[in-house]
Amino acid sequence: xxxxxxxxxxxxxxxxxxxxxxxxxxxxxxxxxxxxxxxxxxxxxxxxxxxxxxxxxxxxxxxxxxxxxxxxxxxxxxxxxxxxxxxxxxxxxxxxxxxxxxxxxxxxxxxxxxxxxxxxxxxxxxxxxxxxxxxxxxxxxxxxxxxxxxxxxxxxxxxxxxxxxxxxxxxxxxxxxxxxxxxxxxxxxxxxxxxxxxxxxxxxxxxxxxxxxxxxxxxxxxxxxxxxxxxxxxxxxxxxxxxxxxxxxxxxxxxxxxxxxxxxxxxxxxxxxxxxxxxxxxxxxxxxxxxxxxxxxxxxxxxxxxxxxxxxxxxxxxxxxxxxxxxxxxxxxxxxxxxxxxxxxxxxxxxxxxxxxxxxxxxxxxxxxxxxxxxxxxxxxxxxxxxxxxxxxxxxxxxxxxxxxxxxxxxxxxxxxxxxxxxxxxxxxxxxxxxxxxxxxxxxxxxxxxxxxxxxxxxxxxxxxxxxxxxxxxxxxxxxxxxxxxxxxxxxxxxxxxxxxxxxxxxxxxxxxxxxxxxxxxxxxxxxxxxxxxxxxxxxxxxxxxxxxxxxxxxxxxxxxxxxxxxxxxxxxxxxxxxxxxxxxxxxxxxxxxxxxxxxxxxxxxxxxxxxxxxxxxxxxxxxxxxxxxxxxxxxxxx
Numbered sequence: 001x002x003x004x005x006x007x008x009x010x011x012x013x014x015x016x017x018x019x020x021x022x023x024x025x026x027x028x029x030x031x032x033x034x035x036x037x038x039x040x041x042x043x044x045x046x047x048x049x050x051x052x053x054x055x056x057x058x059x060x061x062x063x064x065x066x067x068x069x070x071x072x073x074x075x076x077x078x079x080x081x082x083x084x085x086x087x088x089x090x091x092x093x094x095x096x097x098x099x100x101x102x103x104x105x106x107x108x109x110x111x112x113x114x115x116x117x118x119x120x121x122x123x124x125x126x127x128x129x130x131x132x133x134x135x136x137x138x139x140x141x142x143x144x145x146x147x148x149x150x151x152x153x154x155x156x157x158x159x160x161x162x163x164x165x166x167x168x169x170x171x172x173x174x175x176x177x178x179x180x181x182x183x184x185x186x187x188x189x190x191x192x193x194x195x196x197x198x199x200x201x202x203x204x205x206x207x208x209x210x211x212x213x214x215x216x217x218x219x220x221x222x223x224x225x226x227x228x229x230x231x232x233x234x235x236x237x238x239x240x241x242x243x244x245x246x247x248x249x250x251x252x253x254x255x256x257x258x259x260x261x262x263x264x265x266x267x268x269x270x271x272x273x274x275x276x277x278x279x280x281x282x283x284x285x286x287x288x289x290x291x292x293x294x295x296x297x298x299x300x301x302x303x304x305x306x307x308x309x310x311x312x313x314x315x316x317x318x319x320x321x322x323x324x325x326x327x328x329x330x331x332x333x334x335x336x337x338x339x340x341x342x343x344x345x346x347x348x349x350x351x352x353x354x355x356x357x358x359x360x361x362x363x364x365x366x367x368x369x370x371x372x373x374x375x376x377x378x379x380x381x382x383x384x385x386x387x388x389x390x391x392x393x394x395x396x397x398x399x400x401x402x403x404x405x406x407x408x409x410x411x412x413x414x415x416x417x418x419x420x421x422x423x424x425x426x427x428x429x430x431x432x433x434x435x436x437x438x439x440x441x442x443x444x445x446x447x448x449x450x451x452x453x454x455x456x457x458x459x460x461x462x463x464x465x466x467x468x469x470x471x472x473x474x475x476x477x478x479x480x481x482x483x484x485x486x487x488x489x490x491x492x493x494x495x496x497x498x499x500x501x502x503x504x505x506x507x508x509x510x511x512x513x514x515x516x517x518x519x520x521x522x523x524x525x526x527x528x529x530x531x532x533x534x535x536x537x538x539x540x541x542x543x544x545x546x547x548x549x550x551x552x553x554x555x556x557x558x559x560x561x562x563x564x565x566x567x568x569x570x571x572x573x574x575x576x577x578x579x580x581x582x583x584x585x586x587x588x589x590x591x592x593x594x595x596x597x598x599x600x601x602x603x604x605x606x607x608x609x610x611x612x613x614x615x616x617x618x619x620x621x622x623x624x625x626x627x628x629x630x631x632x633x634x635x636x637x638x639x
Contacts, residue, residue, distance in 0.1 A: 005097050006042035009035030016091055018065040018116075029066060029264045033058045036085050037291075039093075044084075047097055052290035054084035056182055056261075057150070060285060061085035063267035064148060064178075067275065073146040074118040074134050078127030078155050080108030080440075082180070083117075090116035100436040102610030108440060122440020123405065124378050125158025127151050128177055132164055135173040146275065147175040152182070154355060157377030162251070168280045169252015176274055177282040181258065182289045248282050257284025262291060328492030331485040331523075332400075332429050334464045336361030338471050339398055340368050342499070349475060350390055352376060352399045354383040360400035360429050380405050384412035384424070391422035396475055402430040403443025403484065414453055417480050421455045424481075425474045431460070431484035432524065432573030433602065433616060438609030443484070444602050447521075448578035450482050451551040457481040457504060458551040460522030464490040466548070472499035486523055486573060488612060505552035513543030516633055517565040519558070521547050521580040524573040524621065531626035542630055550580040553587055562593045567633045569598045571621060576601035598633060600626070 007013075011028060012035040015021050024032065037058045062085070064075060070090070077083045087105065088096055091114065098104025109117035119130045131149035138145050155161060156179065168175060248255040254277065259270055267285070274281060329337075343349040343365060351365040351373040366373040376383045380401060387397035401409070406428060417424045431443040451458045457479060461467040467485055474481040507519075511532065518528045525546050532542045543565060547554060561568060568588070570581035581599030588597050602619050609615075616622040620629070630636075 003097060004046045005094070006039055006046075008039050008093060011035055012039060012088075012093070015089060016093070018070050018089060021062070021065055021089060024066075026066075026265060026268060029062055029268065033062050033264050036062065036088060039088065040084050043096060043099075047099065047101075053079075053081035053152070056287040056289040056291050057082045057180060058085050058291070059262050059264040059267055060150070060178065060180065060287070061089065063264050063271055064150075065089050067268055067271040068146055068148060071115045071118070073148065074131070075116070076119045076121070076127040076131050076134075076147075076149045077109050078121055078149065078151040079124045080121045082150065082152070083109050086116070087114070090114055100438075100609055102614045103608070106438055106609060107436060108438070120440070122437070123408065124152070124155035125160040127155075128161050128164035128168065131175050131177070132168045132171070132173055135168075135175040136171065139173065148178060149175065150178045150180060152180045155378055157355065158379055159381065165248070165251045165253060165280075172252065172279050174278050175280055177253065177280070179257070179282055179284045180261065180287055181284060182287045252280055254279060254281040255284065256281065258286045259283070261285035261287035328489040329464065330361070330488060331464065331467065331490050332359065332361040334467050334490055335400065335427055335429070335471065335485070336364045338468045338499075340364045342472060342475055343369055343372060346396065346475060347372075348394060349396045349398065350374070352383055352387050352390075352397055354378055354380045354401060354405065356400070356402065356405075356429075359402070360427070362400055380408040381412050384409035385416045387424045388412070388416040388420065388422050391417075391424050392420070396423060396425070398425045398427055398471070398475075400427040400429060402441070403428045403432075403446045404430065404434075404441050406446060407449070410449060413450070413456075413480075418453045418455045421479055423478050425471070426450075426480070426482040427471070428482055428484040430487045431522070432486045433607060433612055433619075434487045435612045435615065436609050439606045442602075442607060443486075444575045444607075446482065446484055447550050447572065447574045447580055448582075451580075451583060452578070453480075455479050456551065457549070458484075459549045460484045461548070462520075462523060462525050462546045463493055465493060465495045466502070468495060469500050469502045473502045473504070476501070477504070484522065486612075490523075491526070502548070505549050505554055507545055507547035507549065507554040507557045509543075509557070510546050511542070511544040513565070514541045515565060516567040516569065516630060517543035517545060517561050518569045518571055518626070518630075519545045519547050519561070519584060520571040521550055522573060524571055524616075527616070527621065527623045528571055528626055530623040531630070534623065534627055535630055540630065540634065540636070547580070547584075550583055553583055555587060558584065558587060559591075562588065562591065562595050565595065567596050567598070569600055569626075569629055569633065571626065572601045573616070573621065574601055575604070577604055596633070598629060600629060 011024065011032050021032065037055060040054055068075065077086065092105060095105055100107040106113055108122050109120060111117055111120050121127065127149035128151060131147045135147045138147065151161060256270065256274065260266060270283060274283060339351055349372070351362050353360045353362045354376055355378040357363050357366055357375050362373055376386060383399060383401065387399045390397045406426065428443065428446050430441065431446060434441045434443060447458055450456050459470055459482065461470055470483050474483060520528045528544055532544055535542055545557060545561060568584065570584050572580040574580070576599050579601055581601055585597045585599060588595060600621050607615055607619060613622065617624060
């Protein structure tokens with residue numbers, strides 16, 4: 001089924017670009033929506049991928065491409081999970097079976113992939129800022145293109161979105177923001193904004209009056225300018241009087257909505273009218289994540305994405321049954337369970353995540369100790385400083401963030417945590433190459449950007465036992481500590497129930513060798529173990545040292561290596577520039593010892609998507625690459 005391609009419906013089969021879509025009559029658009037939704041369900045049921053978000057914006061996608069002149073008009077998606085329908089309508093239907101596969105289509109909008117992808121995206125809350133930049137550039141170039149930024153309500157919890165709206169309102173730039181309100185990002189939305197939007201969508205009096213005023217405005221295109229301005233002022237006054245939609249108007253946006261996001265004809269009419277409205281404006285649509293696929297509508301978090309085949313009618317998994325052996329737990333689940341155990345013995349421990357309680361496995365803590373676990377929304381900067389505030393008052397915050405998302409809070413890591421030497425524990429999930437989500441989600445830079453920060457401890461466990469013990473040790477340490485671990489399954493080893501302290505800055509000797517030593521950092525060390533076994537079978541004996549800490553380095557252990565080996569290879573699942581290997585090389589250079597150091601890590605380039613193993617092999621840090629590098633270092637002929 002690797003190259004399986006579903007058969008598109010009769011209308012969809014003839015749509016290769018939005019120009020083909022525009023040839024249809026408005027009354028045919030609902031059929032296009034039905035066929036597009038069925039095509040995505042059919043495709044993802046076999047090949048996997050993000051799911052619910054794209055199903056929720058089918059009608060919006062069709063209406064946008066029918067109404068606007070893309071690619072001249074710029075259409076920005078925030079976040080890219082919503083863009084499957086967009087990709088299929090813009091010339092990529094026949095290649096869509098390669099979505100998220102190695103050397104195939106990206107799972108997100110990507111500028112180098114299509115002229116219809118106006119802006120690359122992976123993180124959230126960026127579309128309004130980018131759209132405003134494009135709108136200003138358009139005005140400077142005296143162009144007449146339209147700018148549309150689609151943003152989910154979950155992404156609206158990110159401060160960057162409101163910074164952009166504030167700026168756009170002040171500049172009075174002509175752009176349209178479509179707020180897709182489904183009360184979901186990946187997990188259910190949290191915070192005041194959720195309640196705010198819910199109040200708008202349930203204000204029946206306003207909805208009725210808004211529809212009447214909007215219809216009136218729509219019929220005034222031929223009326224005098226004074227009458228149009230008067231009607232517009234009436235609408236704003238009513239909105240301000242009876243609904244919290246006034247917030248958007250206070251930011252300088254004309255507010256329209258809420259409207260049914262699954263009525264393609266109504267959306268088309270609204271969008272056609274809004275093309276003629278100048279200045280910054282926001283169309284608030286209400287949708288259902290997973291619309292049209294009952295299992296996804298019922299369990300929206302579960303069906304955010306699917307990696308294994310499933311029955312496209314029932315949603316039941318079609319993966320073959322296992323061998324009866326329980327799979328190894330994921331690293332994030334090891335973290336989640338350990339945190340609950342630690343919290344049971346220490347009432348000062350709290351958990352924090354920015355909108356990723358499922359992905360980062362904070363749900364066990366939230367369910368067990370709901371008063372001590374916090375989902376702060378898509379707001380990484382806030383999450384870090386919130387943790388700093390908790391630490392300043394004697395709490396022990398464990399902040400669980402993906403490596404790629406922690407980048408957004410780097411200023412706060414330095415200013416609010418490190419300078420004040422506050423004991424925040426950063427539990428960095430998805431560290432290293434993550435696989436199918438690709439370059440926007442690879443967690444490659446955390447070691448480099450954290451080890452340069454004073455007071456910060458930077459560590460990575462070899463396995464799940466080490467992870468548990470590092471978490472325990474960090475809970476006792478009065479300084480910032482970063483613990484990084486990868487996406488995916490742990491080793492499956494038996495772990496002891498009790499926790500033990502790990503000596504900070506100390507690695508461990510795993511194996512002695514003859515002339516060359518591998519110093520590995522983190523779970524990537526499993527590849528070194530595999531490679532060493534293969535080399536040993538060929539009579540090449542390699543030493544192996546699990547360093548555990550990139551900062552502080554175990555310099556005593558490195559000194560022993562320098563005394564006994566003529567060549568060192570460092571291995572890490574992160575960028576080579578400024579990472580663990582660089583730390584080792586810096587220290588060796590300071591000693592003045594004539595021992596060569598070869599750094600193995602991710603090279604200084606953008607790595608695309610694929611499985612983790614495919615990407616590790618591509619950049620040369622898989623077992624084959626390690627074997628080859630050892631032989632090169634020992635000047636053994638490599639085939």
